Amino acid sequence: MPRHSVAMTTHIADALRTHLIRDDGDEDLCFATYSISSGATRISYLLTSILLPEPGEREVHGNASFTGDYVLRAANIAASRNEGIALLHSHPDGRGWQGLSRWDRDAESSYADLVLGLTGNPLIGLTLAGIDTSWSARTWLGAKEPTWTESVRTVGRSLRISWNNSARPSAAATAYQDRTVSAWGAAAQDDIARLRVLVVGVGSVGLDVATRLAATGLTHVGAMDMDYVEDVNLDRMIGATRADAAARTPKAAVATRLMNSASTALKADFAAYVSSVTTEEGIAIARDYDVVFSCVDRAWPRAMLNQIAYSDLIPVIDGGIGIDVFDDGTMRGATWRVQTATPGLPCLQCNRQLDMGEVQKERLGLADDPEYIKRAGGGPRQRQNAAILAGSVSAGQLAQFVSLVVGPGGEGAPLPQRYLLGPHVQEALRYDTGTYCRFEARVGEGDHRLGLL
Secondary structure: OOEEEEEEEHHHHHHHHHHHOOOOOOOOEEEEEEEEEEOOOEEEEEEEEEEOOOOOOEEEEOEEEEOHHHHHHHHHHHHHOOOEEEEEEEEOOOOOOOOOOHHHHHHHHHHHHHHHHHHOOOEEEEEEEOOOOOEEEEEEOOOOOOEEOOEEEEEOOOEEEEEOOOOOOOOOOOHHHHHHHHHHOHHHHHHHHHOEEEEEOOOHHHHHHHHHHHHHOOOEEEEEOOOEOOHHHOOOOEOEOHHHHHHOOEHHHHHHHHHHHHOOOOOOEEEEEOOOOOOHHHHHHHOOOOEEEEOOOOHHHHHHHHHHHHHOOOOEEEEEEEEEEOOOOOEEEEEEEEEEEOOOOOOOOOOOOOOHHHHHHHHOOOOOOHHHHHHHOOOOOOOOOOHHHHHHHHHHHHHHHHHHHOOHHHOOOOOOEEEEOOOOEEEEOOOOOOOOOOOHHHOOOHHHOOOOO
């Protein structure tokens, strides 16, 4: 049985609150369209547009009611886009995850079969609690009983999640987390602990990120890497051993071992995936998560993750390091960058962290082809790295994570950050979305996304 979730951008969430929370305190309603994002174990329903009522299509009288014509108009619009529809209404005096009243249940269930027949997709019901603006959601896969989602995610420069405590129970803080909880409070810790976070690439940077997430108290972290530990990794993978190199232990397995050792949660579930996001299996796994850390050193996997940040509304926190050396092998300098790809910020291509030309070369198998590299006039791929510098990248990515999910001082994820080692200068990089950006133009498209495999 798959898990279910609903997601929307901050822009759509703000517009819905403006319509549904009325000055007179009455309930209100509207329809929206949604696309589907299919993961390996989770189905997400991504709100794509709001269909406000036209005159005569709904009445507000303490409660709110709507006409069959409104349903038909919304369903026909959705069907023309190969999408589904969601019915949203408000509980002005509500707080937290809302159940269904008899009237709400009757309204949604009576149209469930009709909507499924017209659109080919189930009716989604959402309720907005007026006091704390929490969302709750359910999907009507049949007309009798709804299937409740585990969460409703609002995604932008900040990530806000409304949790269904029955599907994703609260993770009680432990005595080991006392200093952590004191940094941002019990409510923020509860949200952080329940997040499902995937770390893609668990080498020098990703291994550190994964271990620190476990120490912070997260109850589910996934580690994905298709490579195995070798001798050459041991000067950077802190915690990997010579025995791991001799046994060719999967890097993902090393990550789960270290996470289990570092975990401060009462009960944790850490997953190892010996896979790649450049495969159907790997990218489907990534779509199961709430946040993804991109700790990869290749353009193609970075492009795949950049895409799901916008098409599937899953924030991606990316980072990398480059070390320059002189011809004699001595160090010239180093630069590291961290950035968050999420609706409201330019994508990795627009902020010049992703070269689609390199993506195409990797897809065609040319990036490591000696003959192609020779004909193109290129040199061997530069792979300089050092454990004592890689920690700066992981620290930067984790700081972006805190900004995204905690929002210190009300601020969300910042602009891309670059640190220059020689002069020791950190700078915020300002980029605009490209006129023809294929990624940001297709926010929330889900399974309609363009293929990059």
